[in-house]
Amino acid sequence: MPHEISRCPHCGREIEFDRYNARFGNQGYLYCDSDPTVVTWDSYDPVYSRLTDNTHPWMLDAMGRDLIERSIIDCPAGGHFRFDADPRCPHCGNELPQLRGDPTYFVILGNRVDGEKQRIWRGDSW
Secondary structure, three states: OOEEEEEOOOOOOEEEEEEEEHHHHOEEEEEEOOOOOEEEEEOOOHHHHHHHOOOOHHHOOHHHHHHHHHHEOOOOOOOOEEOOOOOEOOOOOOEOHHHOOOOOEEEEOOOEEEOOOOOOEOHHHO
16 A cells, blocks of 8 residues: 555644555554554464464454464563554554554554564464
C-alpha cells in the first residue's frame, strides 16, 4: 500500500505511516500497549501454526489470542504486544484508534519487530 499521512488528534503533529493488508500478506500482527512498535509474523510460521492449529490470526478466538500474547516476546520498549492495543502516535504516544480500522489491516508508525527476520516467540514456545 502507498505511504499515508495523517495528523495526530492529540498533539497535532503529522504522522507518516504505511498500511498493510495482513490477510493478503498472510501476516499476524500485534501493537505494543505502550509505544508505536508493532510485531508481525507469517501466519504459516511453524511456531505460530503449532500454537494455533493453523488458524489465521484474524480468526483466533479469545483463548487463541491469549495464547499468542503469552507466547510472544515483550515489546523492546518495555510494554506488551496485545491484540486489543491500538496504534500509538510516534510523537506523543497517545492511542490512535482511528488508524486501526479493519482488523485485517495494520499500520506501521514506528518500529517493527519482524518475526520473519528475528525470534519473536518465547523460549518455551519453540
